[in-house]
Amino acid sequence: MSPEIPSVKPAVPADTRKERSMLLQKELIAQHYAALERAPQEGRKVVYTFVPGNLTELMRSFDLLPVLPEINALQSGMRKLSGDYIQEAEKAGHSEDVCSYVKCDIGMLKKGNRSPIGTQLPPPDLLLLSYTGCFTFMKWFELLRHEYDCPVAMLHVPYQSDGLIHAHHRDYIVQQLRSEVIPKFEKITGRRYDEDRMKERLALSARAEDDLVWVLESARNVPSPIDAYFGGVYYIGPIFSAFRGTPEGVEYYRTLRAEVEERVRARQGPMTPEGPMSDERYRLVVEGPPNWTSFREFWKMFHEEGAVVVASSYTKVGGLYDRGFRHDPTRPLETLADYCLGCYTNLGLPSRLDLLEAYVREYRADGFLINSVKSCNSFSVGQLLMLRQLEERTGVPGGFIESDLVDPRYFSSANIKNRIESYFQMLGQKRHARVNA
Amino acid sequence: MKPALATLLARAQQLYEDLDLAAVRAWKEAAPGRRAIGYLPIYVPRELIHAAGMLPVGIVGGGDRVEIIRGDAYFQSYICHIPRSTLELALAGRLAALDGMLFPSICDVIRNLSGMWKLLFPDLYVRYIDVPQNYDPAVGGAYWRRELDQLREELSRLAGRSIEDDDLRRSIAIYNENRKAIRELYRARSRQPWIYPTSEMYLFLRAGLLLPPEEHTRLLREYLEQAGREEDRREQDQSRVVLTGMFCEQPPLGLLLTLERAGCWVVDDDLLLGLRWIMGDVAVEGDPLGNLVQAFLHESSATASRYEPEGRRGRWLVDSVRSNQAEGVIFCAPSFCDPALLEQPLLVAALEREGIPHTQFKYSEDTGQFAVIREQAGTFSDSIRLWSER
Numbered sequence: 001m002s003p004e005i006p007s008v009k010p011a012v013p014a015d016t017r018k019e020r021s022m023l024l025q026k027e028l029i030a031q032h033y034a035a036l037e038r039a040p041q042e043g044r045k046v047v048y049t050f051v052p053g054n055l056t057e058l059m060r061s062f063d064l065l066p067v068l069p070e071i072n073a074l075q076s077g078m079r080k081l082s083g084d085y086i087q088e089a090e091k092a093g094h095s096e097d098v099c100s101y102v103k104c105d106i107g108m109l110k111k112g113n114r115s116p117i118g119t120q121l122p123p124p125d126l127l128l129l130s131y132t133g134c135f136t137f138m139k140w141f142e143l144l145r146h147e148y149d150c151p152v153a154m155l156h157v158p159y160q161s162d163g164l165i166h167a168h169h170r171d172y173i174v175q176q177l178r179s180e181v182i183p184k185f186e187k188i189t190g191r192r193y194d195e196d197r198m199k200e201r202l203a204l205s206a207r208a209e210d211d212l213v214w215v216l217e218s219a220r221n222v223p224s225p226i227d228a229y230f231g232g233v234y235y236i237g238p239i240f241s242a243f244r245g246t247p248e249g250v251e252y253y254r255t256l257r258a259e260v261e262e263r264v265r266a267r268q269g270p271m272t273p274e275g276p277m278s279d280e281r282y283r284l285v286v287e288g289p290p291n292w293t294s295f296r297e298f299w300k301m302f303h304e305e306g307a308v309v310v311a312s313s314y315t316k317v318g319g320l321y322d323r324g325f326r327h328d329p330t331r332p333l334e335t336l337a338d339y340c341l342g343c344y345t346n347l348g349l350p351s352r353l354d355l356l357e358a359y360v361r362e363y364r365a366d367g368f369l370i371n372s373v374k375s376c377n378s379f380s381v382g383q384l385l386m387l388r389q390l391e392e393r394t395g396v397p398g399g400f401i402e403s404d405l406v407d408p409r410y411f412s413s414a415n416i417k418n419r420i421e422s423y424f425q426m427l428g429q430k431r432h433a434r435v436n437a
Numbered sequence: 438m439k440p441a442l443a444t445l446l447a448r449a450q451q452l453y454e455d456l457d458l459a460a461v462r463a464w465k466e467a468a469p470g471r472r473a474i475g476y477l478p479i480y481v482p483r484e485l486i487h488a489a490g491m492l493p494v495g496i497v498g499g500g501d502r503v504e505i506i507r508g509d510a511y512f513q514s515y516i517c518h519i520p521r522s523t524l525e526l527a528l529a530g531r532l533a534a535l536d537g538m539l540f541p542s543i544c545d546v547i548r549n550l551s552g553m554w555k556l557l558f559p560d561l562y563v564r565y566i567d568v569p570q571n572y573d574p575a576v577g578g579a580y581w582r583r584e585l586d587q588l589r590e591e592l593s594r595l596a597g598r599s600i601e602d603d604d605l606r607r608s609i610a611i612y613n614e615n616r617k618a619i620r621e622l623y624r625a626r627s628r629q630p631w632i633y634p635t636s637e638m639y640l641f642l643r644a645g646l647l648l649p650p651e652e653h654t655r656l657l658r659e660y661l662e663q664a665g666r667e668e669d670r671r672e673q674d675q676s677r678v679v680l681t682g683m684f685c686e687q688p689p690l691g692l693l694l695t696l697e698r699a700g701c702w703v704v705d706d707d708l709l710l711g712l713r714w715i716m717g718d719v720a721v722e723g724d725p726l727g728n729l730v731q732a733f734l735h736e737s738s739a740t741a742s743r744y745e746p747e748g749r750r751g752r753w754l755v756d757s758v759r760s761n762q763a764e765g766v767i768f769c770a771p772s773f774c775d776p777a778l779l780e781q782p783l784l785v786a787a788l789e790r791e792g793i794p795h796t797q798f799k800y801s802e803d804t805g806q807f808a809v810i811r812e813q814a815g816t817f818s819d820s821i822r823l824w825s826e827r
Contacts, residue, residue, distance in 0.1 A: 093785055131570060152748070348551070374514055402513060
């Protein structure tokens, strides 16, 4: 049985209803950081883990508080803190060639481990190394283990190179949950695994997932009521981080869905930092993570040209819910395994290409754009081939730009703007040619 | 150099330069129906390929002998060099002798390269080899066993014959001999690096990527014997160093020569680590697939792409320094190599705890200028000789 969802007080007055979900999310994040700051005094245990393949329901069923270093890094990037952190890590011997999330995190730690909003982050009681879709994760937590001298629970998630979940892959993950992860959770918390609590959490996850999918798929409307990339990264925030399987998460997605439903009814375009976008000129699919250090500037390059992203792969790194997956309370550990296996970066390139092709068709995109980030080989290797093959398969023009996640040295504003403007000009000319044909 | 060694060396050099896989084609043409399977670094269970009657062929890129024309169009500038030269070779038809390709789990680059191969060469057999990072026999072992079962089935289909347990036992024994010969060579070099200089020994190791293991073992043993007869190879006062970071993209031969000329004897390294990934013998009797599983779980080399559950990163490096009486470590990693470069701070910390000198630089497989490396390695060697207690 699912627990009751507590009613959440309106975070903002009724006359700003459209932005209520944003303020609600901000409140959730602030509350979570505050809880983390209090954790050592309150005796609560803290687990650091990653977004892809995260086990939030399991952690929450043990009353563990998750910390997601990727989220800290990207938020540090958005708050212009990451550049200093990265330099701090490089001074300590970390190569300029490697992932800037890792260096941002190490630099943040070396500068006192203050969260991006300024609160104190507690050290981990356990590092949950969900090794899903990214090689760097393994080295990242080995580096953190060296810094914190704390235990690690390794969860190896096999790669879905052929896009299929094999029974022995699922079994392998379930066995690791039983023999490695759960015993370590039990050890640090002194509590036994409680499957009924897990089932309650999973039921809440599925409810939030339904609403998230509805929101993401609302972009099939013309005009799209959402931007599924720049706006999408906010929409995935709670479910990809600490709030999957929580009443607060369910409430957030219920609120968000209601807002988007209203925009659909009113035939409104997406909200942007500069207000609602009114003129939808180009519908795009985007592959790859965004740049975080110049996020608003980057977004502006799109919305000021009337370009809306109708589907993106980045919003699937923490789960491919829009292709049908839901956490299933009737098979708690197996469903966690399936979830981990299906995260976007854990899929082979052919599966990724199929997905992007489906997005271009289903969302009636005029084009697709790849933002290739230096830090993330998991995303980036093969993107130039994907660009070619996606153009061949769909006949839709592709664009390619390069930046980084949180290293400001690799965001060349003028270059990127030039490329994007040229790309939009090309889309415009193609459209003009079609109309005149 | 005596003629016998010169002949052997010429053979090894020829294989080193054989980017068109002429040796593989010759092997295939020697009997009807023969097939060859390529594999990238680091580890694949070559015994299974061999037991199917096929030739395992190690692919380590094009080195400094391939002009990249098409490969660069597929990779961004911040990605290491081995995938672009490997793809260059494939697109130019120079890997056409291969009937399949295996891509081991080592990093996201090689992993995604497996997907690129599937997209670019849809008719070729391509498999990603995802080794376990859990070493509990009941968990990671059970998973690896199922993966090997699948691989065995697929290779059997490709070979057109089933791989029987006895086939596999024979292959395990043959690879045990090969690894034994490599271990002997490493020990010999560690004792007398002036007799078995790395720049030369490396060529004989590289031959193991193309030759059938039986033939490679014979070549290694002949080299051990013939090089040992070179009376004019005399001990020189050079520093003894361990070289690490070269387990995947290989350095140009000129770099290894440069290190020696700069005063460094390499006494241990992780070059071509896949050839000796399993450190001891794999049991021959009993369930051969189970023996391969056990060997992987308990006899694998420690390296950056393999999870270290005990948190003792760098222990193997310190142990290597001690057991080889090395005086320092050179971190020599390819540019943009995630495993090597992410791990480096941990290894540096391990060395510094033990007071072991180290230096570091990066290379690409097509690096052509060695002046800076020579100066740096020379300075490092001098500093060891001048300031260490020898």
